Structure formats: C-alpha cells, structure tokens
C-alpha cells in the first residue's frame with residue numbers, strides 16, 4: 001500500500017518534469033541568458049514619452065519581465081518596442 005502511494009507520487013513528479021523544463025527553457029534559454037538586447041531597444045529604467053511605462057505595455061510579464069527585452073526590467077521602465085495593452 002505504501003509503495004503504491006509513493007509510486008503514484010513519483011509518477012506525478014515525472015509527469016510534471018516536461019512542463020518544468022519548458023518553463024525554465026522559456027525564461028532562461030542559453031541565448032537569452034547571454035544576449036542583452038536592452039540597448040537595441042533603447043530600454044531605460046524610467047518612464048518613456050508621456051509617462052508610459054512597461055507595466056502598461058502588452059509585452060510586460062509580471063513582476064519584472066518582458067517578452068521582447070531580455071533580463072530583468074522595471075515595471076516603471078520603457079523601451080522603443082512599447083505597445084499599450
């Protein structure tokens with residue numbers, strides 16, 4: 001009985017592995033880890049024209065990410081790829 005419980009748990013953990021790998025791959029791919037494109041997109045840690053900020057951008061990923069600009073960004077930052085939500 002005990003072994004079937006632990007086996008079930010092991011199977012659940014195995015089933016979760018591909019998703020965990022995908023999540024890590026999506027956020028920390030090797031290319032992304034070494035490529036800093038902040039300059040390319042003229043990213044800055046302060047709001048852009050008319051006070052627009054990353055937090056209002058469709059590419060913003062809570063709490064400090066972006067699908068365009070790599071690495072950690074500020075919710076109060078801005079870059080030239082800004083697109084309102």
Ligand code: SF4
Nearest residue numbers: 054057060066079082
């Ligand atoms: S695309 Fe630019 S403005 Fe939009 S969230 Fe990313 S860094 Fe901020």
